[in-house]
Amino acid sequence: MDSPMIELKSALASLFECGQYSDLTIVCGGKRYPVHRVLLATRSTFFEGACRNGFKEAETGVVDLSEDDAEAVEHMVHYFYHLDYLNKKSLSRRSSQRSNRSVSPRSSRFSRRSPPKKLNLAPVEDPLLALVAAANNSMPLTPPADEAAFQSLDASTKMPDTPMADQIEDDDLEIVQSEEELDVEGPHLVAHAKVYAIAEKYGIAGLKALARKKFADEIDLHLSSVEFPEACQEAYETTFHTDRGLRDVIIQTFRANPSLSLRPDVEMAVRETPGLAFELFRVASGLPVSS
Known part of the structure; x- marks a missing residue:
């Protein structure tokens, strides 16, 4: 994901977290969600109508969804700002700073247990999702220029300089394993x-x-x-x-x-x-x- 798209998703997540510039509130049970009319009205026929002049919600700035399932409402609001829901990797200003952290090559054996699924965004009629899909064209990885020289290195040069380096690599491996286990922990x-x-x-x-x-x-x-x-x-x-x-x-x-x-x-x-x-x-x- 390139920097402009990371910036966009991080900004949306930040709006969700702090509620800055919100001009509408969704109420469901004991929870209140400060939201932004422009984000909801352009992606939902209901909220587009609710935000029109003349409707009670437009005048009060409050949309009461207490009759709906509280869990579903929470996921719906989360989706508006993260383009996803029930996803532990949703970006925020804090998590986006860690998004480029490298993962140990040895973690690849865990990926075979639960291969990542690619979401086909073609039929999704959401302008923000379409924008993300257009910007996420992956680029092929370029092998090292001096690959032969790299392979000729003896084993001693490939060992970590300190015991701490190997420990960090093991820690990354444990994190990847735990994330994979969480992904298949239970059904939703x-x-x-x-x-x-x-x-x-x-x-x-x-x-x-x-x-x-x-x-x-x-x-x-x-x-x-x-x-x-x-x-x-x-x-x-x-x-x-x-x-x-x-x-x-x-x-x-x-x-x-x-x-x-x-x-x-x-x-x-x-x-x-x-x-x-x-x-x-x-x-x-x-x-x-x-x-």
Whole structure:
């Protein structure tokens, strides 16, 4: 990521952290989020309408979302300023200063355990995300000019000058390992379903596409988790039957994993979710999911 893009994302994160120049407040339960109308109104059909003159929210400067899920509201607000949510690597003025820290080459063996996923931003209709995507064209790495001379060095020249150097390298290795373990620590399927629903409700196309991508990426990794049936229920109970975003992902997962129906917790979720039960019945009957 080049310096201008780091500067932009750092500035947005700083606005989120300190609330400077905010001219609107989102209230949800006991939390208040100072936000900026221009950032929300240009990326959400709901907030664009709420910020117009004549609406109560435009006059009071307060948007009360207490009826919505508090976790989903928090992720939505975080997305407006970080272009992501549930991401430990979101930039701020402090974290951006550490973004160029090198990682020990020996950490590569941990990357095979959980390969990074690249988000396809093409269908995301968010102007800031489109700007980030345009600026993030990666450049090929250039090998050292004198690579042959480097390979000819004997082992003694490659040893660290002091024991402390090796200890620092080991510390970096431990940090990378712990970060990888955190990345696969547990599922967030229910959270993604909630974010998808709130993005649809408030007309945030970029967030909706991002939530679907995260949901689809995680579902195969956490089929055996207790959160899987709950996420299926959440997705079907918070979206219209015509909205196939999460529903198609779930149906395809059941098609690819017939043994899911043998799990008692999954069976209970299907029994309690008529929409899911109906669509699985059509699949089992060889009929199209939607008539």
